[in-house]
Amino acid sequence: MSEASKPGNFITQIIDKDTEAGKHGGKVHTRFPPEPNGYLHIGHAKSICLNFGIAERYQGQCNLRFDDTNPEKESVEYIESIKRDVEWLGFEWADEPKYASDYFDQLFAFACDLIKSGKAYVCELNAEQMREYRGTLKEPGKDSPYRDRSPEDNLALFMEMRDGKYADGEKVLRAKIDMASPNINMRDPIIYRIRHVRHHQTGDKWCVYPMYDFTHCLSDALENITHSICTLEFQDHRPLYDWTLDTLETFHPQQIEFARLNLNYTVTSKRKLKQLVDENHVEAWDDPRMPTISGMRRRGFTPTSIRNFCERIGVTKSDSVVDFGMLEHAIREDLDANANRAMAVLNPIKVTLTNYPEDKEEIFSVSNHPKNDEAGKREVPFSRNLFIDAADFEEVPPRKWKRLSLGTAVRLRGGYVITCDEAIKDEEGNVVELLCSYDENTLGVNPEGYKPKGVIHWVSANHAVDATVRLYDRLFNEEAPDAKHEDKTFLDFINPESMTVTTNAKLEASLAKAEPGVGFQFEREGYFCRDLKETGMVFNRTVTLRDSWVKIEAKG
Template identity: 65%
Template sequence: MSAESRKANNFIRNLIEESIASGQHQGKVVTRFPPEPNGYLHIGHAKSICLNFGIAETFGGDCTLRFDDTNPEKESQEYIDAITRDVKWLGGDWTGDVRYASDYFDAIYDFAVELIEKGLAYVCALNADEMAEYRGTLTEPGRNSPYRDRPVEENLKLFREMRDGKHEGGSLVLRAKIDMASPNINLRDPILYRIRFASHHQTGDKWCIYPMYDFTHPISDAMEGITHSLCTLEFEDHRPLYDWVIDNISAPCKPRQIEFARLNLNYTITSKRKLKRLVDEGFVESWDDPRMPTISGMRRRGFTPQSIRNFCDMVGVSKAGGTVDLGMLEHAIREDLNARAPRAMCVMRPLKVTLTNYPEGQSESLTLPVHPQDPDMGSREAPWTRTLYIDREDFAEEPPRKWKRLAPNQAVRLRGGYVMTCREVVRDDSGEIVELRCEYDPATLGVNPEGYKPNGVIHWVSADESVDADVYLYDRLFNHEAPDSDKSVDFVTHINSENLIVKTGARVEKSLAQPRNDIPYQFEREGYFFLDEARSTAEKPVFNRTVTLRDSWAKAQK
């Protein structure tokens, strides 16, 4: 975790300092990150990872990684592997082995039996519709189930039969006996166990009953000695049930649940169900598609762990909910990459330039810095040849007012190279410009002789000694600030039609023949780009745009 995260002051840190001062938990601090393995982690989870691991580090405590795997029908080993990889990449260093709620299924069953024996749980045969009817509403109390007063021995017998597979799925559930008139609907005799004839990715076919999340979570926390169970605000109404479970079983530890505001980004969705739909219906290629707000997608796009941690520090931790502007995340990425990304040149829309006064067959090597502000990063060599490529958008035959690039009979400087002047425009039979014939001035390498006023600086590559590449220009996936806010409109209708533009036949400088795969490059004047190893070949690298050099989205939307 980042030093900033460890030092950041927030209400959770203050509460923990108070609990330590009062002697709670013998001064220990143990947190956990408990994802459900039913999808990939997204940017919202990143905040929780930074908080839980950061708090543990701040107080010299421990943080465990535990999968809350209580729904085998929606879980898979693929998700487990992806989550483990993402947490480690982001900097989460968990204590001990990876844990699973299913590790405690035997203990959870025994605690359920304990509640039955205390008269605090019963087996109910109401179906789903009947249970909803009996539950009541926000303004009306619920009604007791007709099975609420079964004798303890009958409940124990039925619960054993549920475990042994003697009843059909959905026919019986185990419910807590709390208060059907409670204003908190979560306390109106919630379900603790249900029958599911489904093979589990960790326990196989050992169980045909599975505990509910709200029952499993507090028990798993207690089994692991968690002192502070940090959850997002949607679990605030569930805290009384969390505490009820802990208070009514022989729990080895009494964790304290503390809620904080979840991370919401505009132009983004973080519902796993909706993200899965994007994958399943082909709106994106996969969970790690660079357009996805998943940690895997952001890693493939070129986001760095440090930039994501910095972003989470910028957002902070509070009780107040709200939506963070996506531009803040993009700013955090730029701030991190500006200082560390090596520079290179890429011509995405090549236009041939012939230097008519440069000898045929001759070439020279120009030395350019890897990073203009960091000499320690060294230098790179750029071949200068008679034939070059510039970007087609850097030439205008009839330039607009204040044009700062190449035009007929106007001079520009080529980045790190010479000044050249366009003398002739060559067209093909259709009238399209296919070549510029220019003259370069050999006295202008690194200097501006008196009388020269180059019309700006543009990037370039050698036509003969550059590398063919494809470039994927990713943009925001949605063109609506809150794509899933209006439930009457399908959120996919807000997908940005230009969320991906592929540039084939781009040319990158020779130094990128074997590009780095650990950090994005800044393609000068274009943005930050990261090697996509999944698409690249030995002959052709493929680069994903991580982020533009500046935020032009807000202006474009006005």
């Protein structure tokens, strides 16, 4: 479905009115402006889909711009990861990636213009004094004792700040607006601060850096952005956005706020995600349990599934929490339709077909997808020695058991019907091998005289591919892990079973050629893909076949 044919929302309604009125000559120019201080997460995916999707809907453009005003927390690693994520989701930005640091000279000139017009001043209050003078939500702030310096003195001090004369935090540049404003963001906000730190794009050229609120609106203006779309937490910042652009008499984009994506059983704070990485609670930013786009990609999520998910949750003005199950449904739906099937035994138990010739092997032709003939077929080898999953055998079967037990028959997927004749146990009483017989007349047909109760998957032991399989689950076992909990932090809700590793899995031979990141349905096990980073045969479970959490929560 093209973007133009998709249902609209309150943002597209605003843009429709603008284009009908001929505003901006009917052009639509958006931007996606991440701060390069961490990897993108599922919440950013919604913003990416919205900003790039709107540009596509109106045959406009969308810029990728890095709002890189805080070099202490930023890195080239984060920049490169963001580029990869946007491209992987299937979007293209206009021209080359842009950086707020590209505009540092112009931003500095804008700040000087504010000083010259008496709309900004250099302040020497320290951080504690600044908080005290700022006031509260119920009480107005107080004017800084430095607020009435002359424009000439302020300009001279600002130049000295730029030239490195002062230490970090010794002075700041503040906009002169209204210390009694009911909106705290308008109480003479800081627009420049001193930071003697090397910038990843500009090197050591600057030791003063503009604040985000000052930078963002002017970067929008310099790029002729028509609609500056951001999340609801910036709604209270819009008056400052407008004041800055109006005061400097620049091109004025329209800021529009929408509700951010809140997903249960998840944290999306970059600070908290970084904490998970730095404290080794996860492997890295792209750990398949992380809600980062790179982590989801490594786990086996597809761009289509994420885009479909973002479309379904919609764009609204009110905050809400989306159930994690909706995201899992999106990937199940996509993989069910598009992932080839394969057989994998995760907890193997040996099966010997005692009446099958020892030197005989066969090749079965098995459908890659039961609902899609165009997916073709694959060749699956068969031999006397097999592996089945230990969960598919019960010596004393429960009621309505439809798998293998002593004296009963089952069909091997795509193969023969077999009957279990004997279970061999070790010294501790564990079943280690099943002696079975096969019926050579049952390949592709139902046997006469008896009917197998079920179908199980299997792998030829002579051709099996040894693999490590990681069974991933939700990283947190609490619905709202980052909410306020008495005497607990979000780290206390890390799910101890978020990753289970089995190193003895046996896969069918065709999976030896599996491409990293390509999804498969391991029959009756779930959806899996070969890991993007590991060089060996390591497969990650993307998602189970069904939502196992429904049962877990019901028990709870």
